Amino acid sequence: MANEAHPCPCDIGHRLEYGGMGQEVQVEHIKAYVTKPPFHTGKAVIVIQDIFGWQLPNTRYMADLIAGNGYTTIVPDFFVGQEPWHPSGDWSTFPEWLKTRDARKIDKEVDAVLTYLQRQCGAQRIGVVGFCWGGVAVHHVMMTYPGLRAGVSVYGIVKDSEDVHSLKNPTLFIFAENDAVIPLEQVSLLTQKLKKHCKVEYQIKTFSGQTHGFVHRKREDCSVEDKPYIDEARRNLLEWLHKYV
Secondary structure, three states, rough: OOOOOOOOOOOOOOOOOOOOEEEEEHHHHHOEEEEOOOOOEEEEEEOOOOOOOOOOOOHHHHHHHOOOOOOEEEEEEEOOOOOOOOOOOOOHHHHHHHOOOOOOOOOHHOOOOOOOOHHHHOHHHHEEEEOOOOHHHHHHHOOOOOOOEEEEEOOOOOOOOOOOOOOOEEEEEEEEEEOOOOHHHHHHHHHHHHHOOOOOOOOEEEEEEOOOOOOOOOOOOOOOOOOEEEEEEHHHHHHHHHHHO
């Protein structure tokens, strides 16, 4: 879910059967899933969940993928103990549910996670990646936290603000061409504003024929047609982190 003005449901897609390589920890007032890289690099990435919560195996799979490339990764519970959305939930209640989980009101949790990464994990350079709801959160924190070296917002977009362009550091936006949640008109408007006003590096990539959730909620083997786009998007995500974090 990422369209703040007109929220609508997103299909959970393929729920991976994945156990995870990391461990759950307590970070001040929230729980989190943490995975360490093969060797210490002083770099870390905060991975922000979608509406299905911090325990979704798909999100932990992506966190472990990032960790394997040299980053301490952490998936905090940004819903702070509140229940994530369930695929069988009544979608007519979704707008009210969403009001209690504002992707732009997470600064207290971000502060706690940054402190943990710096003090407990020795992180000196930190980036952030988020999916759907988490993509909105990434857009928000990249306009708020100059200490975050880079961000990757995956099918998420801040709409309820004119000031969507004041990014503090390099940010990659990944969108799907056939996204029922984020129409291409919104992507076009974001592109125009960033091109006119943004002072830092950014990139917007829209993947042909793909749908909402394709980067982390489709199995790589789901179809011959989709696999190259899934692989490319994940590769672009890692390349952005490698370049700027």
